Each structure stands twice: as structure tokens, then as C-alpha cells.
Amino acid sequence: MKNNKLYIILFCILFFSFSSFSQTEFKKINFELLYSKKNPIVGANIVVENSNPIIGxxxxxxxxxxxxxxxxxxxxxxxxxxxxxxxxxxxxxxxxIKVNIQKNTIIFYNSNLKKIKRVKIE
Incomplete structure (x- = not known):
């Protein structure tokens, strides 16, 4: 009986340790791309630089x-x-992230939709 408990405990430790190594934390970022207020940018490619495999x-x-x-x-x-x-x-x-080409701006918002930063497009 003691051996069975020991095996179960060892199995759980190994299982959870391997599963934690295999999981990678991802964060979802939303984008809104516009030429101007009512003209969206359709089909723009968004890619994370130097990602392997490519994330886009x-x-x-x-x-x-x-x-x-x-x-x-x-x-x-x-x-x-x-x-x-x-x-x-x-x-x-x-x-x-809201991008407006006509206004030359990139605006970053947090999850409460509060503006974090505004960047001018050069």
C-alpha cells in the first residue's frame, strides 16, 4: 500500500513538472489598423520579428x-x-494597439482601454 502511494506521488510530480516545461505563456494582443477614421487596412500582415517558428x-x-x-x-x-x-x-x-496612418499615430491601450502610450509614426 505504501509503495502504491509513493508511485502515485512520484507520477504526479513528474507529470506536473513535464507539463509545466511544455507550456509557453502567450498573451493576446488586439490590433485595429486604419488609414483614416472610417477606412480600415484590410489584409495587413502583422509579424513578431525574430520569432521561430514565425508568429503572425x-x-x-x-x-x-x-x-x-x-x-x-x-x-x-x-x-x-x-x-x-x-x-x-x-x-x-x-x-x-490602434494604428492610424492618416494621423501618423500608434496608440497602446491596457485591458481597461485606458491609453498607455501614444507614438508618432515617422
Whole structure:
């Protein structure tokens, strides 16, 4: 009986230790990409730089996209049909990123939709 309990305890320790190594924490970042207030950027590619395997997504018909990132401060590349690509680092605690090409701005919001940071696109 004692041996069975010991085996069960060892099995649980091994199982949980291996499962914790195999899990990687991802954070979902939402994007809203616009040329101007009512003109979304459709089909823009959003990629985490230097990710292996490649982590990326595309914006939908409303200019919205979701991206799962491992590193909260990851560098992101957004490519679209336009004058140039956008390259920036995600700000810590970001839930939503709004890009407006006409206003030349990238705005980072937290999960309460409170503005964290505003960056001018150069």
C-alpha cells in the first residue's frame, strides 16, 4: 500500500513538472489598423520579428487582428499596401494597439482601454 502511494506521488510530480516545461505563456494582443477614421487596412500582415517558428496574423475586413505573443515587449512588423512598413516594440501591459496612418499615430491601450502610450509614426 505504501509503495502504491509513493508511485502515485512520484507520477504526479513528474507529470506536473513535464507539463509545466511544455507550456509557453502567450498573451493576446488586439490590433485595429486604419488609414483614416472610417477606412480600415484590410489584409495587413502583422509579424513578431525574430520569432521561430514565425508568429503572425493578418487584419480582417474591419482592419482588426489578434496576435499571440510570447514576449510582452516583442518587436512587431506591420506590412501593408502603402508607403512603408511599420516597425515598433509592444509596450508592456498592452491589450489593444490602434494604428492610424492618416494621423501618423500608434496608440497602446491596457485591458481597461485606458491609453498607455501614444507614438508618432515617422
Amino acid at each position: 496574423t493578418s487584419s480582417d475586413l474591419n482592419g482588426k487582428a489578434e496576435l499571440d505573443v510570447k514576449n510582452e515587449n516583442a518587436k512587431v512588423l506591420i506590412s501593408y499596401l502603402g508607403p512603408s512598413d511599420l516597425n515598433f516594440e509592444i509596450v508592456r501591459n498592452t491589450y489593444l
